[in-house]
Amino acid sequence: MAGLGVNIDHVATVRQARRTVEPDPVWAAAEAELGGADCITFHLRQDRRHIIDRDVHLLKETVQVKLNMEMSLADEIVEIALEIKPEQVSLVPEKREELTTEGGLDVAGQAERVAGAVKRLKDVGIVASAFIDPDPVQISASRDAGFDAIEIHTGKYANAKGDDEVAGTLAEIRDGLSAGLDAGLIVHGGHGLTYRNVTPVAAMEGFSEFNIGHSIIARAVFTGLREAVAEMKRLIEKAAGR
Numbered sequence: 001m002a003g004l005g006v007n008i009d010h011v012a013t014v015r016q017a018r019r020t021v022e023p024d025p026v027w028a029a030a031e032a033e034l035g036g037a038d039c040i041t042f043h044l045r046q047d048r049r050h051i052i053d054r055d056v057h058l059l060k061e062t063v064q065v066k067l068n069m070e071m072s073l074a075d076e077i078v079e080i081a082l083e084i085k086p087e088q089v090s091l092v093p094e095k096r097e098e099l100t101t102e103g104g105l106d107v108a109g110q111a112e113r114v115a116g117a118v119k120r121l122k123d124v125g126i127v128a129s130a131f132i133d134p135d136p137v138q139i140s141a142s143r144d145a146g147f148d149a150i151e152i153h154t155g156k157y158a159n160a161k162g163d164d165e166v167a168g169t170l171a172e173i174r175d176g177l178s179a180g181l182d183a184g185l186i187v188h189g190g191h192g193l194t195y196r197n198v199t200p201v202a203a204m205e206g207f208s209e210f211n212i213g214h215s216i217i218a219r220a221v222f223t224g225l226r227e228a229v230a231e232m233k234r235l236i237e238k239a240a241g242r
Contacts, residue, residue: 001240002202003038004233005068005190007213012042012050025051026058028225032216033065035229041211043070044077045094053080060084068211070131073110078117081126088127090151090188090211091117104132104153108141115145122146129188134176139183149186151211152176154201158192170200177206195219195235202239210236 011028015021029040040063042051059067067086071077072094081089091114093105107114107130118128129149132138133156142150157169173189180187189201190211202210212232220228 001242002189002207002236003066003209004036004229004236005039005041005066005188005209005211006032006035006037006216006229007041007043007070007190007211008032008217009041009043009050010214010217012052012055016050016052025055026062028217029059029063031225032229033063035226036233037065037229039066039068039088039209039211041068041070041090041213043092044080046072046074046077056080056084060086068129073113073117078120081121082124085124085126088129088149089121090129090131092131103155104135104138105130106138107132107145107147108137111141111145114141118146122148129186131190134172134179136176136179139176139179139185143183143185147185149188149208150180151188151190151209152180153191154189154193155191157201158194158197173201174204177204181206195232198232198235199239202236205240 008025008028011023012025015023044051044056068088068090069081069086070090070092071081091105121128127148129151130142130147131151132142134152152173157173160166160169177187186208187206188209189207193212194215216228216232
């Protein structure tokens with residue numbers, strides 16, 4: 001059954017809106033773990049718009065489950081990852097003006113640069129994952145670049161309208177999952193997954209992990225983070241037949 005990675009970035013977004021000390025994403029990570037999270041995910045952006053360097057160091061010291069650092073290929077960020085050594089990094093595209101990550105990383109289009117970063121990360125024992133669209137070209141390029149895993153971008157499915165479009169995007173995810181497994185890669189999924197739409201994706205056999213942030217943090221405003229995480233985990237377990 002796939003594990004649940006909880007992205008805590010949006011807790012930091014609320015904190016940074018006032019440039020104060022609360023809510024603390026490090027506390028949020030602990031609450032998510034108590035709710036059953038199998039992984040804590042955070043994105044250290046170049047502009048530090050939400051997660052900041054202080055958070056990264058404390059998360060490394062305190063998180064008891066897998067720690068997954070989403071990051072761009074920027075040299076500064078790669079150096080921080082090499083210093084902190086989270087269990088896993090997820091390489092993602094990053095634009096300064098975007099509200100959230102838009103689309104998957106173009107591994108094929110920058111293969112040499114990506115492969116160089118992957119080698120450096122893996123040389124210090126970090127598991128390397130690529131956040132990509134369910135595109136056979138990008139899946140093959142990720143394998144060739146040396147990634148251990150891929151995270152299939154599920155945003156197109158999350159934004160789909162109407163039964164036909166939803167069915168088509170689910171088929172793309174299913175094909176990407178199959179291609180990733182055939183390539184010998186660990187396959188994760190994430191982006192735009194919510195309590196309402198996670199079940200069809202979670203029912204696909206072969207995913208190792210789902211990374212979900214906004215929907216869980218939004219639910220936590222009303223239920224508390226432990227319960228919000230536990231509820232999402234129950235949906236994933238139910239979809240997997242447990």
